[in-house]
Each structure stands twice: as structure tokens, then as C-alpha cells.
Amino acid sequence: MLKATLKTKRLHSTQSVSDTPHLPQLSREVKFTVHTKTTLSSFQKPEFSVPRQHEDFIWLHDTLVETEDYAGLIIPPAPPKPDFEGPREKMHKLGEGEATMTKEEYTKMKQELEAEYLAVFKKTVQVHEIFLQRLSSHPILNKDRNFQIFLEYDQDLSVRRKNAKEMFGGFFKNMVKSADEVLISGVKEVDDFFEQEKTFLLDYYSKIKDSTAKAEKMTRSHKNIADDYIRISATLNSLSSDDSTANKKHLEKMSDLFEKLRKVEGRVASDQELKLTELLRYYMRDIQAAKDLLYRRARALADYENSNKALDKARLKSKDIPQAEEHQQQCLQKFDKLSESGKKELTSFKGRRVVAFRKNLIEMAELEIKHAKVRSSIQLYYICFIMCTNELQYAWGICKILCEQI
Amino acid sequence: MFVLLCFQSGPASLTTEDLSTNANGPKQASLFDDDPDDLFAEATEEVSLDSPDRDVLLSDGPSPAITPMTPPTSVITPRIGHAHDDMFTHSSFDEFCCVLWLNVVFLVPGDGMNAYMAYKVTTKTSMSLFKLREFSVRRRFSDFLGLHSKLASKYLHIGYIVPPAPEKSIVGMTKVKVGKEDQSSNEFVEKRRSALERYLMRTVKHPILLKDPDVLQFLESSELPRAVSTQALSSAGLLRMVNKAADAVNKMTIKMNESDAWFEEKQQHFENLDVQLRKLHASVESLVLHRKELSMNMASFAKSAAMLGNSEDHTALSRALSQLAEVEEKIDQLQQDQANADFYFLSELLGDYVRLITAVKGVFDQRMKTWQKWQDSQMMLQKKREAEAKLQFNNKPDKLQQAKDEIKELEMKVQQGERDFEQISKTIRKEVGRFEKERVKDFKSTVIQYLETLLQTQQQMIKYWEAFLPEAKAIS
Numbered sequence: 094m095l096k097a098t099l100k101t102k103r104l105h106s107t108q109s110v111s112d113t114p115h116l117p118q119l120s121r122e123v124k125f126t127v128h129t130k131t132t133l134s135s136f137q138k139p140e141f142s143v144p145r146q147h148e149d150f151i152w153l154h155d156t157l158v159e160t161e162d163y164a165g166l167i168i169p170p171a172p173p174k175p176d177f178e179g180p181r182e183k184m185h186k187l188g189e190g191e192a193t194m195t196k197e198e199y200t201k202m203k204q205e206l207e208a209e210y211l212a213v214f215k216k217t218v219q220v221h222e223i224f225l226q227r228l229s230s231h232p233i234l235n236k237d238r239n240f241q242i243f244l245e246y247d248q249d250l251s252v253r254r255k256n257a258k259e260m261f262g263g264f265f266k267n268m269v270k271s272a273d274e275v276l277i278s279g280v281k282e283v284d285d286f287f288e289q290e291k292t293f294l295l296d297y298y299s300k301i302k303d304s305t306a307k308a309e310k311m312t313r314s315h316k317n318i319a320d321d322y323i324r325i326s327a328t329l330n331s332l333s334s335d336d337s338t339a340n341k342k343h344l345e346k347m348s349d350l351f352e353k354l355r356k357v358e359g360r361v362a363s364d365q366e367l368k369l370t371e372l373l374r375y376y377m378r379d380i381q382a383a384k385d386l387l388y389r390r391a392r393a394l395a396d397y398e399n400s401n402k403a404l405d406k407a408r409l410k411s412k413d414i415p416q417a418e419e420h421q422q423q424c425l426q427k428f429d430k431l432s433e434s435g436k437k438e439l440t441s442f443k444g445r446r447v448v449a450f451r452k453n454l455i456e457m458a459e460l461e462i463k464h465a466k467v468r469s470s471i472q473l474y475y476i477c478f479i480m481c482t483n484e485l486q487y488a489w490g491i492c493k494i495l496c497e498q499i
Numbered sequence: 500m501f502v503l504l505c506f507q508s509g510p511a512s513l514t515t516e517d518l519s520t521n522a523n524g525p526k527q528a529s530l531f532d533d534d535p536d537d538l539f540a541e542a543t544e545e546v547s548l549d550s551p552d553r554d555v556l557l558s559d560g561p562s563p564a565i566t567p568m569t570p571p572t573s574v575i576t577p578r579i580g581h582a583h584d585d586m587f588t589h590s591s592f593d594e595f596c597c598v599l600w601l602n603v604v605f606l607v608p609g610d611g612m613n614a615y616m617a618y619k620v621t622t623k624t625s626m627s628l629f630k631l632r633e634f635s636v637r638r639r640f641s642d643f644l645g646l647h648s649k650l651a652s653k654y655l656h657i658g659y660i661v662p663p664a665p666e667k668s669i670v671g672m673t674k675v676k677v678g679k680e681d682q683s684s685n686e687f688v689e690k691r692r693s694a695l696e697r698y699l700m701r702t703v704k705h706p707i708l709l710k711d712p713d714v715l716q717f718l719e720s721s722e723l724p725r726a727v728s729t730q731a732l733s734s735a736g737l738l739r740m741v742n743k744a745a746d747a748v749n750k751m752t753i754k755m756n757e758s759d760a761w762f763e764e765k766q767q768h769f770e771n772l773d774v775q776l777r778k779l780h781a782s783v784e785s786l787v788l789h790r791k792e793l794s795m796n797m798a799s800f801a802k803s804a805a806m807l808g809n810s811e812d813h814t815a816l817s818r819a820l821s822q823l824a825e826v827e828e829k830i831d832q833l834q835q836d837q838a839n840a841d842f843y844f845l846s847e848l849l850g851d852y853v854r855l856i857t858a859v860k861g862v863f864d865q866r867m868k869t870w871q872k873w874q875d876s877q878m879m880l881q882k883k884r885e886a887e888a889k890l891q892f893n894n895k896p897d898k899l900q901q902a903k904d905e906i907k908e909l910e911m912k913v914q915q916g917e918r919d920f921e922q923i924s925k926t927i928r929k930e931v932g933r934f935e936k937e938r939v940k941d942f943k944s945t946v947i948q949y950l951e952t953l954l955q956t957q958q959q960m961i962k963y964w965e966a967f968l969p970e971a972k973a974i975s
Contacts, residue, residue, distance in 0.1 A: 293812055300807040307800035314793035321786040328779040335771050340939045347946060447813050451974040454819060458971050461964045469957040476950045479943065 096130045096229060098222065123147060123175045125221060129244045135236075136245060147174060149243065149250045150221055156239045157228075164389045164427075165434030166234065167442055169227035170378035175217040180210040198327035201352070205323065205359060209316075212363045216371060223375070283394075284432065290439055291387055298380045305373040312370055315362035322355030343479055350475045354468065361464050368457035376446060383442055390431040397424040597624040597703050599718070601696040615639045616672075616688065618695060622718050628710065634719060640667075642723055643695055649713045650702070656865050657919075658926035660934055661708070662701040663854040665694035693843065697851060704937070755867050759924070765931055766863055773856045780849040787846055790838035797831035815974040822970040826963050833956050840952035848945050852938070859934060866923050873916030880909040 128142045154171035157163055183206050191199055229235050243250070282288040326348045333344030400421040407417035599622040621635040647664035654661050671687040703709045703718075717723065757763045801824045808820030887902040 293810070297807070297810045300803070300810045304800065304803040304807050307796065307803045310796040311793065311800050314789060314796050317789040318786065318793060321782055321789055324782040325779065325786065328775055328782060332772075332775045332779070335768065335775065338935055338939055340942060343943060343946065350950075443813065447816050447974060450816055450819070451971065454823065454971040454974070455968065458964050458968045462961055462968070465957045465960040465964065469954060469961065472950055472954045472957065476947060476954065479947060479950070 098128050123217065125218075127225065127244060135241065141245065141247075143244065143247050145243070145250070147172070147221075150224060152250065153228075153239060153243045154224070157234065157237065158385075160237075163234070163237075164393070165386070165431040165438070166231070167379070167382045167386050167438045168234075169224055169231075170375075170382045172217070172220040172224045173378075175213070177210070177213055180206055180213060183209060195327055195331060197330060198323060201323045201327065201355075202320075205319065205355075208359055208363070212366070216367065219367075219371070220375070286436060287387070287390070287432070290383075294380055294384050294387065298377065298384065301373055301377045301380065305370065305377055308365075308370040308373055312362050312366045315358060315365065319355045319358040319362060322351045322358060326351035326355065346475055346478055350471065353471050357464055357468050357471070361461070364460045364464070365457065368453045368460065372449065372453045376449070379442070379446070383439060386435055386438060390428070390435050393424070393428040393431050397421070397428045400424040597622065597626055597629075597709065599623070599696075599699055599703065601692050601699070615641075616691075618692065620699065620718065628715065629719060631719075636718065636721055636723075638717070638723065640672075640691070640695070641725070642717070643698065645723075645725075646702075646713060646717050647698075650708060650711065653711070653713075654708065655861060656868075658862055658865060658923040658930060659705070659707060660855070660858055660862050660930045662698055662705070663858050664698055665691065690847075693847065694851075697847075701851075701855075701937075705933075755870055761928070762863070762866075762924070766860075769856055769859055769863070773853070773860070776849055776853050776856060780846065780853055783841065783846045783849055787838050787842045790834055790841060794831045794834040794838060797827050797834060801825070801827040801831060813974075819970050819974050822967055826967045829963050830960060833959055837952065837956045840949060844945050844949040844952070848941070852941075855934075859931070862927055862930065866920070866927055869916075869920050869923050873913065873920050876909060876912040876916045880906065880913050883909055 123146070125145045125147075126142050127145050128140075129136070130140050132139065151171055154168065157168050183202075187199070187202050187206060194202070227234075228237075228240055234240065282291065329344050329348035329351065333341050333348060336344055400417070400423075404414075404417040404421045407414050599620060602619045602621070617637050617639055619635050620638055621633070622629070623633045625632065644664050644667075647661065650661045668687075668691075671684075671691070702714060708714055803824075804820055804827060805824035808817045808824060811817040811820055883902060883906050887899065887906060890899045890902055
């Protein structure tokens with residue numbers, strides 16, 4: 094059993110007077126703590142923690158990709174860099190607009206900013222954790238030596254990282270560049286299963302990429318609406334404090350209403366992002382990893398065919414036949430190995446994808462319902478309040494409305 | 500469908516007998532010493548009145564005139580009927596009973612820019628002021644502007660808050676004239692129709708303005724002389740601009756000794772209100788824009804999700820994704836409708852009030868001008884008295900008589916000036932009281948209508964997501 098979990102600390106600037114969160118400029122400022130629990134004897138202790146940076150995850154991913162033995166596996170996609178661009182922009186705008194805002198508006202916008210910052214944090218932790226969990230649950234990958242080092246080595250990994258870079262030097266990366274072309278053109282596919290998978294994955298990838306982009310736009314619109322609600326709420330508040338007529342209470346209540354609505358709106362935006370957008374984003378990357386597997390296999394097929402041609406040539410020339418034969422055998426073996434493990438991986442990938450979509454879609458629908466209900470009850474409450482003059486009537490009103498709803 | 504209910508508390512004894520009496524004086528007093536809490540008593544659909552006009556108004560809005568222009572589908576038209584109920588109950592409480600609404604009739608063809616949009620104004624009333632109980636006339640936009648300019652010239656300077664007319668829009672109108680029958684020109688026409696309707700309703704709700712012969716003529720007579728002075732580039736238009744500039748300069752130079760704290764407080768209040776309402780209006784406009792964006796983004800996501808569903812080879816997941824696409828599409832339509840509600844209820848209301856507050860501030864300025872006139876005549880009188888004293892000293896009998904006559908004239912002028920000032924101050928107090936009352940009612944009823952739309956949207960959203968949930972669970 095091997096279980097790895099991730100923790101990280103929120104960063105606070107020690108120097109500034111205000112308590113605005115310190116937004117990391119560089120990804121190495123985000124420090125993760127990887128906590129491992131295991132019963133495997135290959136580890137020295139049953140439970141231990143190490144500090145890690147984002148770059149360490151990337152190093153681990155790259156070494157796995159470049160390991161020949163794993164060519165037939167879908168390597169879990171590398172977690173993306175922690176991106177605090179959104180909150181940073183917001184903080185910038187907040188700083189600029191401070192003069193034109195009222196005190197409460199400023200406080201509320203700051204709250205929104207903190208919420209967004211927290212959301213980015215949650216997202217980045219989640220995505221790094223999923224990466225580790227995929228590795229630790231994969232029967233072959235979890236035995237990888239480098240993975241062990243990643244989990245256990247309690248010193249800074251940056252020295253190791255540098256060496257690794259020099260060794261591999263982006264060798265595989267250059268090959269990855271023309272992956273799609275290799276897949277689409279040229280190589281004649283012998284296996285129906287792989288032919289279907291290729292068509293499916295290529296098509297699905299472009300569709301899911303599109304959906305991810307559109308989902309991101311939706312989330313942004315929700316956030317914009319939440320910001321508008323803040324401003325409206327603040328202005329209504331100022332109006333009500335100036336007002337001495339019967340309107341005063343209405344305005345106060347309306348201001349409250351918008352304040353509550355914007356909290357819900359913000360929640361909706363972040364839930365949608367976590368359940369829908371992140372889901373799509375993750376599977377977009379996973380499909381890319383699957384595509385990488387396909388093209389590695391396609392490359393192996395190409396190599397095998399080339400080796401066949403070389404063998405024929407050697408036979409013609411009657412020169413170096415044994416080497417050519419051996420080379421051809423090696424290529425065939427490699428290709429077969431890739432095909433076999435590739436088939437297994439792709440099948441389990443499909444199952445994994447369906448399960449993840451199901452879980453997230455259900456959760457998203459449930460959250461949307463919950464939020465809509467919350468919004469409804471808030472609005473119901475305010476309508477009643479505004480329409481009724483005293484407590485008794487108000488209570489009467491609520492009862493009647495609830496009865497109507499039933 | 501969520502049914503709003505409310506009930507009457509106060510004694511609001513609404514009898515039909517009151518509706519026909521024309522008692523102006525004593526009734527007017529009741530407008531101003533209401534218990535503010537009673538305002539809640541009126542804004543309901545369930546108030547039982549036995550007015551004969553009630554039934555007609557409860558029917559869903561006006562019967563649409565046959566028009567080749569297709570009304571924008573996403574406008575919440577039934578609401579206009581609701582608004583009428585509200586105004587009716589208020590008016591009957593005040594004895595004035597006059598309701599009207601506008602329909603767009605058609606674009607009267609003309610060569611190029613001479614084409615114009617005709618509006619049908621239908622009035623329903625039980626007041627003896629009018630010849631008939633129900634009647635309609637055709638008017639065009641410049642007629643409304645003409646009406647406003649006549650009323651402004653008659654009433655503004657004596658302190659009445661004349662509701663401002665909707666603004667001209669050359670761009671919007673041009674598109675319509677050119678014959679573009681698309682969404683945006685339909686929206687423009689509806690926006691204008693709605694604005695004109697609100698303008699007229701505000702004008703007739705004013706007890707003094709309603710009785711004005713120009714207003715009566717506007718509502719009743721089938722032919723109306725073309726108001727040419729409303730054209731922007733006419734000589735009258737230019738004169739207006741010059742006057743406006745002169746006023747602005749004067750305002751800066753008049754230093755009035757405000758002896759009345761009420762006026763000082765009210766002026767400050769309206770200044771603040773102006774700033775806040777403008778800010779609120781800007782935020783609401785931003786909200787409308789963002790909601791429209793959200794709706795667009797949802798629609799494009801829905802399409803994308805549908806395509807993804809098509810690609811998906813796992814059948815149950817594929818179906819779920821298609822269902823997701825459908826849900827998002829339906830919700831995007833909801834958001835679109837909500838954006839329209841945001842606009843027609845909140846944004847337009849706020850826009851109207853921003854302009855109304857400008858009119859209120861104008862009335863305060865008029866009072867200052869009146870005061871200035873009075874002061875000027877007083878100073879003139881002073882000078883003439885000094886001159887008279889000098890003449891007496893120098894013993895010039897013939898010039899003396901002239902001076903005495905002039906003094907007499909000026910004395911009367913000063914008295915008139917003082918009376919004018921007192922009158923305008925009194926009028927403004929009444930007007931401001933009435934305005935604030937109207938504002939409270941207006942905001943309250945609009946807010947309720949708006950919240951209703953918000954609520955409806957949410958209820959629908961719940962239904963859609965609840966329908967989707969089993970589909971998501973069905974993925975095996």
C-alpha cells in the first residue's frame with residue numbers, strides 16, 4: 094500500500110503592513126509538503142514527509158516520460174504551473190481603484206480577492222495531488238526508482254534535477270513535437286483497436302480543448318457578475334444611509350440581498366470551475382498523454398518496418414545479416430510489448446474517464462441545485478420583507494407562500 | 500408560477516364616488532400627510548375595489564394593435580399590465596383615475612429620413628375632465644418632445660417638477676428607418692416605446708399637469724400641430740442650448756442667502772442622490788452587459804458540449820453530455836431573459852430617476868432665479884429712492900413726479916417678487932413631498948417586480964438541474 098497526500102502552506106508577506114495575501118511571483122515560491130504512508134518494504138520508514146516544489150514534480154514527470162521501459166504506459170500528465178495571474182490582476186485593479194471606492198466596497202472586493210486566491214490554491218494542490226495519486230496507484234509506475242526518490246529523499250532535489258536535464262536534454266521532447274503528424278499520416282495501422290482509438294482520441298481531443306476554453310469563459314462571466322453585485326450592494330448601502338424616507342429600510346435590505354447573492358454567485362463560479370472546467374482541463378491533458386502513447390507505438394511500428402526493410406537489404410547484399418535479424422527481432426518485440434500494454438492502458442483509461450465524468454457531473458448538478466435553492470430562499474425572504482409592514486404580516490406571508498409552493 | 504400575495508392593512512377606503520368629484524383643494528392636502536407605513540397597503544394585486552375599470556386593467560396588458568413590426572420576443576410584456584394595476588390603485592386613492600399605455604403602430608413610410616414611427620396612445624379614464632371614457636390617438640416622437648417643451652416653459656419657472664422626456668437617439672432611429680428588422684432595432688423600438696409610456700404616465704400622475712390644456716389636447720385630439728421647435732438643429736434648439744449655458748453661468752454667480760434650512764437640506768440631499776443614482780445606474784448597466792455575456796458564453800459552451808457528446812463513444816456518457824448541453828442552453832435563455840429584466844426594471848428606472856433628479860435640481864435653480872429677480876428689483880427700488888431723495892433735495896418737481904411714479908411701480912414689482920418667491924418655495928415644498936412619495940412607491944413596486952423575476956429564474960434553474968441529475972447518475 095502506498096498513499097501520498099499533499100499539503101501546502103498559504104503564503105503571507107511578512108513585510109507589508111496590510112494583510113493582503115502575498116501572491117507568488119514564481120512557482121518555486123509555492124512550497125508543497127508531500128506526506129507518504131506506506132507498507133512497502135522498499136521504503137525506509139512507514140510514514141514520512143518531504144518538502145517539494147513544482148519543478149520537482151515536472152522533473153519526476155519528465156524522467157518517467159523518457160524512461161524507455163514505460164513507453165507502453167500512459168504517463169499521468171504533469172500538473173500545470175501554479176497560476177496566480179487572475180488574483181494578481183484583481184489585486185492590481187483593487188489597488189488602482191481604491192480611491193474611488195467606499196470603505197466597505199474595498200473590503201468586500203478584498204474578500205473576493207482572497208476567495209479567488211484561495212480557489213487557485215485549492216486547484217493547484219488538487220492537481221498536484223492527483224498526479225501523485227495516479228502514480229502511486231499504478232502497478233508499474235509506483236515501483237519506479239525516481240518516484241521513490243521523489244517521495245523519500247529529504248534533501249533538496251534541485252541538484253538531481255540539474256543532472257537529469259543534462260542527461261536527457263529534451264531528447265524525447267523533440268520527438269513529441271510532430272506527434273500528431275506521425276499519427277495521422279504515413280504509418281499503416283494493422284490493428285483495428287488502435288485504428289479506432291486513434292480516430293477517437295484525435296477527434297475527442299480537439300472537442301474537449303474547445304469545451305475547456307468555453308467553460309473558462311463561462312466561469313469568468315459568473316465572476317464578473319459577482320463583482321457587479323458587490324458594487325451595486327455598496328451603492329445601495331450609501332443610498333440607504335442618506336435616505337430618511339420609508340425607502341431606507343428597503344434600500345438596506347436590497348443591499349443585503351445583493352451582498353448575499355454575490356457570495357452565492359462567487360461560490361457557483363468556483364464550484365463550476367472545480368467540477369466542470371478542471372475536469373475538462375484534466376482530461377484534455379490526459380488525452381494528450383494517451384495520444385503520446387499512441388504515437389510512441391506508431392514510432393515503434395515505423396522502426397519495425399524500417400528494420401524489415403534493412404533486413405531485406407542485408408539479405409540482398411548478403412552482408413551483416415545476423416545483426417539485421419537481431420535488430421528486427423528487437424523492434425518486433427518492442428512493438429508487441431507496446432501494443433499489449435497500450436491496449437490495457439487505453440481500456441482502463443476509458444473506464445477511468447467515464448467514472449470521473451460521472452462523479453463530477455453529478456456533483457456539479459447537485460451543487461447547482463443547492464445554489465439555486467439558496468438563491469431562491471434568499472429572494473423569497475426579501476420579497477416578503479419588502480412587502481409586509483410588520484412581523485406578524487411577514488410571518489403570515491411566509492406561511493402562505495410556503496403552502497403555495499407545496 | 501409563484502403567486503405574490505399581499506394584503507391590505509390600512510383603512511384605505513376606496514369608493515368610486517370620489518373618482519368623479521373634481522375637488523382640487525381639500526383633497527390635495529391628503530396627498531402629503533400620509534402615514535409612510537401605509538404605502539405598503541397599496542401595492543398589491545389583491546386590493547378589492549369596485550371600480551368599473553378594474554376588470555379591464557386586470558386583463559393581461561393592452562390589446563396589441565396590429566403591427567407589421569415583430570415585438571422583441573425576450574421582453575417581458577405581461578409586466579406592463581402589472582404596472583398599470585399598481586398605478587391605478589395609487590391614483591384611485593388620490594381620486595385621479597387615468598391610465599394610459601402605448602403601442603407601437605408602424606413605421607410611417609416617407610422618403611428616407613422623413614419616415615417616422617407612429618405610436619398609438621390609448622387612454623382609459625373615469626374623470627369628467629375628458630370627453631370619453633376610452634380613446635386613442637396617434638402620435639410621433641417629436642409630439643412627445645413638443646409636449647414636454649410646452650409644459651416646461653409653462654411650469655418649470657413656477658416650481659413644478661416637469662417629468663423629462665426620453666432622449667433623442669439619431670443612431671437608433673436611423674437603423675429602424677432604414678428598415679433593418681433585426682433584434683437590435685426591435686429592442687430599440689421597444690425601449691423607446693416603454694420610455695415614452697413611462698414619461699406620459701408620470702406626466703398624467705401629476706395632478707396639475709394632468710389638467711393642462713396641452714396635455715388634454717395631446718391625449719385627446721386626433722390632429723396635433725407638428726412641433727418643429729424640437730428639432731435639434733432648429734433655431735429653437737440653438738436658443739435652448741444658449742439658455743442652458745447662460746443658466747449654468749448664472750448659477751455659479753448667484754449667492755443666495757438661504758434662510759430656510761429645509762431647502763438647504765433638500766438640495767444637499769438631491770445632490771447626493773444624483774451622485775449615488777448615477778453610480779448605481781452604471782453598475783446595473785455593467786450587470787446587464789455581463790449577464791448578456793454569460794448567456795452568450797453559456798450558449799457557446801452548450802454547443803461545444805453537444806459536439807463533445809457526439810464524439811464520446813461511451814453511450815451513457817454521451818447522452819449525459821448531450822443533456823448537459825441542453826440544460827446549459829436552456830439556462831442561457833433564462834439568463835438572457837433575466838438580463839432583459841435587469842434592464843427594463845432596474846436600469847431604465849434608474850435612468851429615468853437620474854433625469855428626474857436633474858429636473859428637480861432645475862426647479863431649485865428656478866427658485867434661486869426668482870429670488871435673484873426679487874433682490875434685483877429691491878436694489879433698483881433702493882437706488883430709485885436714493886435718486887428721489889436727491890431730486891427732492893435739489894428741488895426738481897417735474898422729475899420728482901416721474902421718480903415717484905417709478906418708485907410706485909418698483910414697489911409693486913418688489914411685492915410681486917416677494918410673492919413669487921414665496922409661492923415658488925411653497926410649490927417646491929409640495930412638489931418635493933409628492934416627488935419623494937412617488938419615488939418610494941415607484942422603487943418599491945419595481946423592486947418587487949424585479950425580485951419576482953429573479954425568483955422565477957431560480958425556480959426554473961432548479962427544475963432544469965433536477966431533470967439533469969438522473970441522467971448524470973445513469974452513467975454506468
